[in-house]
Amino acid sequence: MDTSPSVESLDTIVSLAKRRGFIFPSSEIYGGLASCYDYGPLGVEVKRNVKEAWWRSMVMSRDDVVGLDASIIMHPRVWEASGHLAGFTDPLVECGVCGSRYREDHIDASAPPMCPKNKKKPCELGEARNFNLMFQTNLGPVIDASNTVYLRPETAQGIFVNFPNVVDSSRVKMPFGIAQQGKSFRNEITTRHFTFRTCEFEQMEMEFFCRPEEMLEWYEYWKTTRLQWFIDLGVNPDRLRLRPHDDDELAHYSSACADVEYLFPFGWSELEGIACRGDYDLKKHAEYSGKQLMWRDQTTNETFVPYVVEPALGTDRTVLVFLTDAYCEEEVDGNPRTVLKFHPKIAPTKVAVFPLLRKNGHPEKAKEIYDGLKEHYSCTYDDSGNIGRRYRRQDEAGTPYCVTVDHDTMDDNTVTLRDRDTLEQRRVPLGSLREELVKVLGF
């Protein structure tokens, strides 16, 4: 059993991500902006693939979940009702000497942070005070309290307030879920570990509405289903675990919660939360809006407020897990190679096509193959450097298959198909290349 992280230090992933165009620091030419990141050409593909895989599994392949795309800025009363304005806080402590601020529960009491002003001494931290994580702005040209609005700290509330709209406009039957992907914002006191904790991030959340007496059954179902999703997409199961929350960890709305945790280079940490939210949110919004947020059974006329099970994860954190878990350093024929062993569905590029030479008809043939494959897959064409170097480049980008046009192609219409993980190279007739790729990629 492998219970060590895929890589010793997250710095290795940060530097590969920058070098190969997965993730860049934001506004880098101006010195960067703390906790903000941009996805480069390869990273944006991985992120799109993650979102697509989640949407396919949570919405498209199911009969009991529908989608939604709610606005980021919502009526401020939403946040009063949800409890975020009063209670979405973290304990903030400040050093009386240097002014550095920390999240109290992120500090190791036995090794407090050292004070940059008072060298060799730890920070002199004062009493903790509650700091609200909501980003505040104003809607319209005048800045005053009457038009204060907030950037949503979770996508979930957009789902709760649209509960009656979805019920009235679609043919959902109890139990059913509403799923959403989108940006959320939290003014985190301490951001750290690359894209693990940032102030602007994307979430993928689903609220599953069910009969109160069925909530615990669905809670078990969603815990298993969500853990399996990561495993099916190639994440090492030994680096995944489900950890139930202790009572004192539970959020104000939740009666039970378990985290899917991943073994990052900095230790086991939350990747996804699966929470029993009960009827907390629908009841609060009914109270604050004065609208009835109930389910009416059409056959029995029975009405009740549904209970909710919520699987909620961060898209950026998920991308970080796929990137970190795929990372591998190996030795091939006495030479080191770095390879990202992405699942084909997550890999940013599925196939790379190379002409062995830049003459003898190789480029024309390779271009023709590339143009044909582009119709089906995200592909790349590379004719620079020697063939070994081109393979290494694709290994580092996580491309599962490379197709090479060589001398034999011109004679017998076959190409070399090279497998990223096994390094096996075999000849495949051009006529069956697509069929072969469907077999090995799975699509």
Ligand code: GAP
């Ligand atoms: N609606 C429930 C909710 O938002 P949460 O545990 O606060 O629950 C869900 O957030 C997920 O969103 C987390 O498991 C994590 O993956 C992601 N997430 C939360 N805060 C984040 C942050 N500051 N940066 C990146 N991802 C974050």
